Amino acid sequence: MRRISILGSTGSIGTQTLDVVRKNKKKFEVVAISANSSVDLLLQQIKEFKPKYVAVYDEISALKLKSMIPNDIKIEVLSGMEGLKAIAALDEIDVLLTAIVGMIGLVPTLTAIKNKKDIALANKETLVCAGDLVMSEAKKHNVKILPVDSEHSAIFQCLNGEQNKEIETIILTASGGPFRGKTKQDLLEVTKNQALKHPNWSMGRKISIDSSTLMNKGLEVIEAKWLFGVEHNQIDVVVHPQSIIHSMVQFVDSSVMAQLGCPDMRLPIQYALSYPNRTINDFERLDLAKIATLTFEKPNLETFPCLKIAYESLKMGGTYCAVLNSANEVLVNEFLEDKIGFYDIPYYIEKTLEAHNSIENPSLEDILEIDKWARSFVKNILTK
Numbered sequence: 001m002r003r004i005s006i007l008g009s010t011g012s013i014g015t016q017t018l019d020v021v022r023k024n025k026k027k028f029e030v031v032a033i034s035a036n037s038s039v040d041l042l043l044q045q046i047k048e049f050k051p052k053y054v055a056v057y058d059e060i061s062a063l064k065l066k067s068m069i070p071n072d073i074k075i076e077v078l079s080g081m082e083g084l085k086a087i088a089a090l091d092e093i094d095v096l097l098t099a100i101v102g103m104i105g106l107v108p109t110l111t112a113i114k115n116k117k118d119i120a121l122a123n124k125e126t127l128v129c130a131g132d133l134v135m136s137e138a139k140k141h142n143v144k145i146l147p148v149d150s151e152h153s154a155i156f157q158c159l160n161g162e163q164n165k166e167i168e169t170i171i172l173t174a175s176g177g178p179f180r181g182k183t184k185q186d187l188l189e190v191t192k193n194q195a196l197k198h199p200n201w202s203m204g205r206k207i208s209i210d211s212s213t214l215m216n217k218g219l220e221v222i223e224a225k226w227l228f229g230v231e232h233n234q235i236d237v238v239v240h241p242q243s244i245i246h247s248m249v250q251f252v253d254s255s256v257m258a259q260l261g262c263p264d265m266r267l268p269i270q271y272a273l274s275y276p277n278r279t280i281n282d283f284e285r286l287d288l289a290k291i292a293t294l295t296f297e298k299p300n301l302e303t304f305p306c307l308k309i310a311y312e313s314l315k316m317g318g319t320y321c322a323v324l325n326s327a328n329e330v331l332v333n334e335f336l337e338d339k340i341g342f343y344d345i346p347y348y349i350e351k352t353l354e355a356h357n358s359i360e361n362p363s364l365e366d367i368l369e370i371d372k373w374a375r376s377f378v379k380n381i382l383t384k
């Protein structure tokens, strides 16, 4: 039995994680759940999964949830960052599944690692802003970081225990997003509703916008560097619109391994929770004859400058990736609130990176400070 705590149980990954648990009650037990403010859904999840703890980041929502829980349900309601940290460090859990969105997941993830909990990691922003720190803490505490992101789960499965030194290139596949094949001119006036329409995956709003700008792939390049210990020039991106090959690894002897499957996040979630074993399931099986054609093309960096900016940030090192991530989080939010245009996202990210004084080997405190700086820098230039 794997005992799980979930950061972000009400989101796209969180609810799919609960579906995996629902289908495998003998293998998985949910001990704690959490969200920012979705109390109605949390209450439903409490009634179905009977966790011992719930953490609600927003204090008012936590009070609201407390008042909604029937007297016959015994559960501890926690709140704020302390609540998230508490459910990440529980004695009663084996693994923390991080399905929270944004770099707010960093501190609870580090707390879990320090308490020797394995991490099933969907929250890529954590590695983008503090990959070095997170991976070295995981090594120090002998903790596994099990990728949930579909591409990284694919690479992890392709590696199957092979040493990093045997990797020549990691080939990350990208769907190309809703604007594949468009020019910059075509996208100048694009709206958030158009950007939110991902061709293959149903995901949360932030990652959907990231997929539309190809920043998601940029964040995934950085995530791959830290998870698999490779250099930036060992990671390639290829656009594969069908999202059937989830990623590939080319080894030093030119052999290429790929992992394929129908686009369904429950598979990488289940794999991370079952590792090193596999769990039988009823998920849709791949019908290659029906799919018939798998295609590949180069990403267009003129139409999608975010991917190029992410590579450059990774190459520059220091704290540039943390700044890239924080600026992107603010700008995606502004775009979702109709306050800025599609190309303002890369434009203001570049302005923020240009103004940044990078720090080598940053501590957690440095990263949190830089996050604050980047957010206020972007907000200031937007109000000018």
Ligand SMILES: NC(=O)C1=CN([C@@H]2O[C@H](COP(=O)(O)OP(=O)(O)OC[C@H]3O[C@@H](n4cnc5c(N)ncnc54)[C@H](OP(=O)(O)O)[C@@H]3O)[C@@H](O)[C@H]2O)C=CC1
Pocket: 007, 008, 009, 010, 011, 012, 013, 014, 034, 035, 036, 037, 038, 039, 056, 057, 058, 084, 098, 099, 100, 101, 102, 104, 122, 123, 124, 125, 148, 149, 150, 201, 202, 203, 204, 205, 206, 207, 265
């Ligand atoms: N969706 C997908 O298919 C994939 C997602 N990922 C990654 O997984 C992560 C989650 O994505 P996704 O599930 O799509 O996102 P969603 O927006 O659907 O869900 C986000 C979850 O995080 C919670 N949350 C947000 N802010 C806070 C906070 N301050 N404190 C506590 N909880 C908070 C939300 O709670 P509330 O409901 O209250 O707002 C919600 O439960 C992201 O990092 C994303 O990049 C990676 C690969 C695929």
Ligand SMILES: CC(=O)[C@@H](O)[C@H](O)COP(=O)(O)O
Pocket: 149, 150, 151, 173, 174, 175, 176, 177, 201, 207, 210, 211, 212, 216, 217, 265
């Ligand atoms: C399902 C998943 O892992 C997402 O990160 C997905 O990869 C988004 O698709 P693209 O970024 O390739 O459009």
Ligand SMILES: [Mn+2]
Pocket: 149, 150, 151, 220
């Ligand atoms: Mn992905």
